[in-house]
Amino acid sequence: MIIHSMKGRLFSVLVAATGLIWLCASVWIFFQTRSEVEHVLDTRLQEAARMVSSLASSGPSLPSADVVPNRAADPKSNSYERQLSCQIWSLDGRLVARSSGAPTDSLGGEADGFSDQQVGGETWRVYAISETSKGIRVLVGDRLGLRERLVSDLLRGLLWPALLIVPLLGLMTWSILGRGLRPLQKMAADLTNRSTDDLSALDVRHTPPELAPLANSLNNLFARVEAARQHEREITAFAAHELRTPLAGLKIQAEVALATADAGSRAAALRNIMVSVDRTSRLVRQLLAVARLDTQSHVDRTDRINLGQVLEQIVSEGPIVDAVDLSLPAAIYDIQISTNRELLTIALRNLHENAVHHASGHGRVNWSAKLEPAVVTIMVEDDGPGIPEAEMALVRSRFFRGRHKSSSGSGLGLSIVELALEKIGAALVLQNKTAGTGLRAIISLPYRTVP
């Protein structure tokens, strides 16, 4: 598709419309003038004929045809002189008199009144009137050619100035359009001259109302881009912050391992490096998961999964601990659920890692599920310290690490779980267990079974 310039398009539309109106007007004027001219000239023919017939005395006393000097009129002459020709015939068919320039052949037919006649190769418009009392017939006529010349002269007089005016009109249209589009050009120039990180709003106070929607939409876009950027900056800053501490730990442990003379200290430092590498790689994995979840706007929920098998896999792939109890109703293995496998797995895995982590050393992790007609409720419980009630509202926010924080926590786990579950339409409830200590995480996943 070719996109023309707005100015060019407006210009051609305006010029075409003006031209069309002009053309219609000219055609209308042409027809109107012709009929008016015809009417006026016909009336003149009629009047002239009546005048001549009233002036004429009885036939025999009229001068002979030769009395009226015969001077041929030049029909091509520019002047409108001698337009009319007049003949007076006696009723017995003798040419009694004629005006100068009138043809010698009869102009008229048999009938009185108006008629078009071919005389000497030209078309004449003739009015005939018979005066029986005087024994004469008066014929007055003019050439149609002359009439048409009159009309076309009139029209030419109208069109020539128009042709001169058209370029002038085009020029004016062009410059007026330019002037009218200036606010748009100004806005474009403002935007062009901006630096890439200037996302301040356009000034709408001096924007014409026609451009205001555009300016507002742009401002709206700027605001959204700015918010997204801000979000990104925060994530990056947090990520940098959260990565720097483990990196500092890694570096210093490596330096200790190199510098120490004691084999035991070296082994301890190397073990610490291993732990820190594991923990940092988990952090990187989680940061990547957050970045991916943040950018994912459309989530495909057409994967067919067997929830029982997914949970079994997560538990078997998770950290190796003895006390993980997976008690699922048998029915859960019999159905296929349509959802997004990746997101569900991310959420369940992070919950599992969390639970195992907080339970490790002194407790158990229990997975259970309840199948209802449209919702499956999955529950994981640990017997770790739980979450202090005061921190319950904060634990889902990014990089929040509570009082019971561990060295391997990034503060990202629960926010990832929540983000992932939200995208597949599931809800997460966190509560401390009422009996004993520990955290209970409940996922409500609405599902559709697929065959």
Add this chain to the structure above:
Amino acid sequence: MRILIVEDDLILLDGLRAGLNILGATVDAVSSCAEAHAALSTSTFDAVVLDLMLPDGSGLNVLATMRSQGNNTPVLLLTALDEVADRIKGLDAGADDYLGKPFDLEELGARVRAIVRRKAGRTTPRLMHNGITLDPASLTVSMNEKAVNLSRREFAILSALMERPGVIHSKNELEDRLYGWQDEVESNAVEVHIHNLRSKIGRESIETLRGIGYRMRAVTT
């Protein structure tokens, strides 16, 4: 040199303890504001290495409390944020230096030595007294241009005495410099170390003020 480290990342904390130990410092390590306050109120340190983001608050609060209580122990801030504004805030709150994570152990050691030196009003890195030269950076001591071999603890006692040569150091004070909380203090350890030091750098170089403490003997010309 006894240093308090306040850092909540346990692996980094462990590394700092081990690393600064290798550099010749006695290290006490804590991982929260509350523990830091407790440590500062019970012991004296030559320097504090303070992380900014702690689980129970900001390291800046610890710093502000220290300064408001008239504690002038030099403080080096450690932080993962390295925005200029953060540095300014830290320094204005009374910190003596600032180090962004991750850092070099050697650099950390050098900066800690520098803030300790500055606080003592010295400009030269080496301590010199009566022909004895002590270099805190290389952990070496020489006497009349001849190298003297000292143990860690002997070195720690000698540097404590040489930092303020005219001042009497009590036995408890010297013990504080030698042992962190985890270390077990032998009852007559300081006496033993002083005895060994005297045999290495000369009997006359360290004075004993019975019942009060020890000090470097005044310069004899």
